[in-house]
Amino acid sequence: MEKIKKDHRPLILVTNDDGVQAKGLKALVEAVRPFGDVVVIAPDSGMSGMSHAITVTRPLYLTKVLEEEGLTIFKSSGTPSDCVKLALHEVLGDKPDYLVSGINHGTNSSISMHYSGTVAGAKEGTFNAIPSIAFSLLDHSADADFSHAVNYVRQVFELVLEHGMAEGVCYNVNMPKGEIKGLRVCRQAKGNWIEGFEKRYEPGTGKPYYWMTGSYVNLDTDAEDTDEWTLDHGYAALVPFTIDPTCMETVSRLKSLGVEDRLPVSN
Amino acid sequence: MEKIKKDHRPLILVTNDDGVQAKGLKALVEAVRPFGDVVVIAPDSGMSGMSHAITVTRPLYLTKVLEEEGLTIFKSSGTPSDCVKLALHEVLGDKPDYLVSGINHGTNSSISMHYSGTVAGAKEGTFNAIPSIAFSLLDHSADADFSHAVNYVRQVFELVLEHGMAEGVCYNVNMPKGEIKGLRVCRQAKGNWIEGFEKRYEPGTGKPYYWMTGSYVNLDTDAEDTDEWTLDHGYAALVPFTIDPTCMETVSRLKSLGVEDRLPVSN
Numbered sequence: 001m002e003k004i005k006k007d008h009r010p011l012i013l014v015t016n017d018d019g020v021q022a023k024g025l026k027a028l029v030e031a032v033r034p035f036g037d038v039v040v041i042a043p044d045s046g047m048s049g050m051s052h053a054i055t056v057t058r059p060l061y062l063t064k065v066l067e068e069e070g071l072t073i074f075k076s077s078g079t080p081s082d083c084v085k086l087a088l089h090e091v092l093g094d095k096p097d098y099l100v101s102g103i104n105h106g107t108n109s110s111i112s113m114h115y116s117g118t119v120a121g122a123k124e125g126t127f128n129a130i131p132s133i134a135f136s137l138l139d140h141s142a143d144a145d146f147s148h149a150v151n152y153v154r155q156v157f158e159l160v161l162e163h164g165m166a167e168g169v170c171y172n173v174n175m176p177k178g179e180i181k182g183l184r185v186c187r188q189a190k191g192n193w194i195e196g197f198e199k200r201y202e203p204g205t206g207k208p209y210y211w212m213t214g215s216y217v218n219l220d221t222d223a224e225d226t227d228e229w230t231l232d233h234g235y236a237a238l239v240p241f242t243i244d245p246t247c248m249e250t251v252s253r254l255k256s257l258g259v260e261d262r263l264p265v266s267n
Numbered sequence: 268m269e270k271i272k273k274d275h276r277p278l279i280l281v282t283n284d285d286g287v288q289a290k291g292l293k294a295l296v297e298a299v300r301p302f303g304d305v306v307v308i309a310p311d312s313g314m315s316g317m318s319h320a321i322t323v324t325r326p327l328y329l330t331k332v333l334e335e336e337g338l339t340i341f342k343s344s345g346t347p348s349d350c351v352k353l354a355l356h357e358v359l360g361d362k363p364d365y366l367v368s369g370i371n372h373g374t375n376s377s378i379s380m381h382y383s384g385t386v387a388g389a390k391e392g393t394f395n396a397i398p399s400i401a402f403s404l405l406d407h408s409a410d411a412d413f414s415h416a417v418n419y420v421r422q423v424f425e426l427v428l429e430h431g432m433a434e435g436v437c438y439n440v441n442m443p444k445g446e447i448k449g450l451r452v453c454r455q456a457k458g459n460w461i462e463g464f465e466k467r468y469e470p471g472t473g474k475p476y477y478w479m480t481g482s483y484v485n486l487d488t489d490a491e492d493t494d495e496w497t498l499d500h501g502y503a504a505l506v507p508f509t510i511d512p513t514c515m516e517t518v519s520r521l522k523s524l525g526v527e528d529r530l531p532v533s534n
Binding site for chain 1 (some may be wrong): 302316323353377390477479508511517522
């Protein structure tokens, strides 16, 4: 396979975690296509909740499904992160100028970003020094309405075209359903998922099994500078986040406690 | 199933990503058992590279495999993150006092922490306000020698017993092979994996497939305060990291650029 090289226009890599057939992926391609040549590499099936998983114990498959002027689409058996790695090392002859991931069917705000394959796809771009943005819409239905989101994605993309992105920083953009009142740059809300496993029994053997269910609990309800507050109030939320999550405050604290001197040579 | 309640001693939850049979898991149990009652819930097969994946499209299985004084072991069909969720909501009647994950067979330093199921298992504990630590040894062989590591894990655990851990902060501890010269508290090195996919062809169909290979590249070679430097010099590396990776510097920068005023209502 001949690798895809950059032509006159910016080269834009697109992935997602809902799979190559997802409506949100088509919306994202529609949004960014005016800005450059688009190459999509997306999972051939749903990869929601796959986080930054990579496939190391199985081989990966890669198939071209569409090729037209300014747009080439591949599907892969891998995760979003695998898709980006395949793109960079097997499909593209030049480093892409931008990476966009999504538009995810469903929220990836607050702590949910850690579970998201869509956000991980964007992170993988940031690992490779590519300006990368994850987009999600707060509607997880397969037939979600992306009509307001397309225009908004385009405007956020224009911001990045104009101002660039800092090295090691990725953007996580969540958009409310329907009309979007505006954009807020915010921090990730403190929150958690409270699981409620539904226990059932196999009809033949009586063996128990569990379906994970759960509901999100916002632990940051008083604050107005979070992504959750922003989305609750009808705005799109942009959370810039770093690839290096080291807590330097704790580094200093542990050093000042003298812990390094207290743990001697192992024996 | 009756839930396991806390007795007089601290309740310690243990998981990993190499699976319930892994030598590193046994080493970790040996290390922390003196400090409390231990409940292990680990994947029934290897989950390396599964990151923070959760199982939402399949049911989960959970089986008790051992019960003795001060130690109960379960295996689950899920990922490390699933295991922790099952522990908190189905197995334990009280919140555990501590969570330890590992000892991973192989490094989870620098950017590799993002791909690691072992680190994600610990993160899931931090999400639930449990002091949580991931441990890894720089030897990915199934028969790795954990004899130096056990004593070191014990000392790091004693630090946490004495000083506690800040809310929202998780510890990622990597240990070199063999003798350990001491402990250093450090930041995550900048680096990346450069993939080299090995392309092969199915014997019957001729269809191509790809095996992911790769090598780590340290992009932070001049610095002496990173986990990579520390490990290269024979020390164990403790990187404290935050669950909220928001880059507040970029939040301020984008706000000062006036981006919020420039993105109006969608239409």
